Amino acid sequence: MEKKIAEFSVNYLQVLDENGECSGPAELTKDQIKEVYELMVLSRMFDEKAVNLQREGRLGTYPSLRGHEAAQVASAYALAKKDWMIPSFRENGSMIVRGLPMEMIFQYWGGDERGQKMPLDQNTLPFAIPVGTQPLHAVGIAWASKLAGDKIASLVYFGDGATSEGDVSEAMNLAGVFNLPLVFVCVNNQWAISVPRGKQTAAKTIAQKAIAFGFGGLQVDGNDAFAVYAATKSALEKARAGFGPALIELFTYRLGNHTTADDASKYREKTEVDEWVKKDPVERLRKYMESKKLWTKGYEEKMAERMKKKVDSAVAKYGSVTPEQAGKIFEYTYSEMTKNLVGQQKGVSDEGKS
Ligand SMILES: Cc1ncc(C[n+]2csc(CCOP(=O)(O)OP(=O)(O)O)c2C)c(N)n1
Ligand SMILES: [Mg+2]
Numbered sequence: 001m002e003k004k005i006a007e008f009s010v011n012y013l014q015v016l017d018e019n020g021e022c023s024g025p026a027e028l029t030k031d032q033i034k035e036v037y038e039l040m041v042l043s044r045m046f047d048e049k050a051v052n053l054q055r056e057g058r059l060g061t062y063p064s065l066r067g068h069e070a071a072q073v074a075s076a077y078a079l080a081k082k083d084w085m086i087p088s089f090r091e092n093g094s095m096i097v098r099g100l101p102m103e104m105i106f107q108y109w110g111g112d113e114r115g116q117k118m119p120l121d122q123n124t125l126p127f128a129i130p131v132g133t134q135p136l137h138a139v140g141i142a143w144a145s146k147l148a149g150d151k152i153a154s155l156v157y158f159g160d161g162a163t164s165e166g167d168v169s170e171a172m173n174l175a176g177v178f179n180l181p182l183v184f185v186c187v188n189n190q191w192a193i194s195v196p197r198g199k200q201t202a203a204k205t206i207a208q209k210a211i212a213f214g215f216g217g218l219q220v221d222g223n224d225a226f227a228v229y230a231a232t233k234s235a236l237e238k239a240r241a242g243f244g245p246a247l248i249e250l251f252t253y254r255l256g257n258h259t260t261a262d263d264a265s266k267y268r269e270k271t272e273v274d275e276w277v278k279k280d281p282v283e284r285l286r287k288y289m290e291s292k293k294l295w296t297k298g299y300e301e302k303m304a305e306r307m308k309k310k311v312d313s314a315v316a317k318y319g320s321v322t323p324e325q326a327g328k329i330f331e332y333t334y335s336e337m338t339k340n341l342v343g344q345q346k347g348v349s350d351e352g353k354s
Pocket of ligand 2: 033159160161188189191192193299
C-alpha cells in the first residue's frame, strides 16, 4: 500500500508591489531605506558607466547588473561585516555595498586581476567567472567557520543557469548534511545567456530544490528591495544561530544583454523585456519613497549628482593605474607557482623583451 510520507510547499514573498505599495512592514528604518535606494542608484550608474567604458574600448567584456539592483543591493545590505560574501560574476552592486572601491571593480573588468585583490578587512571572495563553482567554495568557508565556532554566516550568489551544474547540487547537499551556516541565493533572472529558465529544470521553482537537500527554500520577488532584505536577513540570522542553510530564489530579470559580448535581441522578445521594465526595482522603491515623503525631485537631483561624482572619481582613479607587469598574472593562483606556471610565466616575460 502506498501512503503519503512527506508533503511540501514553497512560499513566495513580496512586500512592495509593482506600484510601490507596501503590504507589510519594511524592516528598514527611513535612513536605511534611503541608503539602500542610493546604493541601488549608484549600482545602476556604475553599471551604465561600465557598459559605456567597454564600448569605448576602455574595459573588457562586462556583465551588466541592470534589473538586479534590488537583488544585489538589498541582499548584500543584510550581511554583517564579518559574514562572508561569495559572488558570481554579476554581483558588481553587491561588491559596491561591501565597500570594494569601484575603481577596483573597473580595474578587474579592465583585465587587471589586482582589482579583485580583496582588502584584508573584507570577508568577500573575488568574482567567480566559471559558472557554479563558487557554491562549493562557500561550503568550505561555512564549514570552516562552523568548526572554528565563529558566529558568522556566509552568503553565496549563483544564477538559474548555474543550478544545472552538478557542483551546485553537491554544495547544497553538503550544506544540508553538515547543517552549515550558509545562505544560497539563486538569482533567477530567467536566462542563462540565450537559454531560458525552462531549459534548466522541469521543477516549478528553483526554491523547491532545497527541500530535497533537507532545508527550506523561499521564492522572493527579486525586484522588491524590502522582500529581498527581509528574506536574506532572516536566513542569515537563522544560519548564525545554528539552524543551518537556506535557499532563497530571487525571481528577477536580466534587463540588459548577458554581457557586452552578447546581443539579447537575437533570442528574446522585446515584449518580454518591456513587461519587466515595468517592474523596475529602482523605480519601484522610488515610488514607495515618494508616497512616504522620503523622495522629492530636488533630493533625486542632488543625490544623483553625488553618486555621479563617486563614479567619475572611480573612473579617473582606474584610468591612472599603471598596468600590471606582463606575466604577473601567473602568480595569483597558488602561493607557490607550479613548474608549469613558472614555464608559462617565463615565456610571457621573454615575449615581452623581444
Ligand atoms: C563552467 C562554465 N561553463 C560555461 C560558462 C559560460 N557562461 C558564462 S555565464 C553563463 C550563463 C550563466 O547563467 P546564470 O547562471 O543564469 O547566470 P546569469 O548569467 O544569468 O547571471 C555561461 C554558460 C562559464 N563561464 N563557466
Ligand atoms: Mg540567469
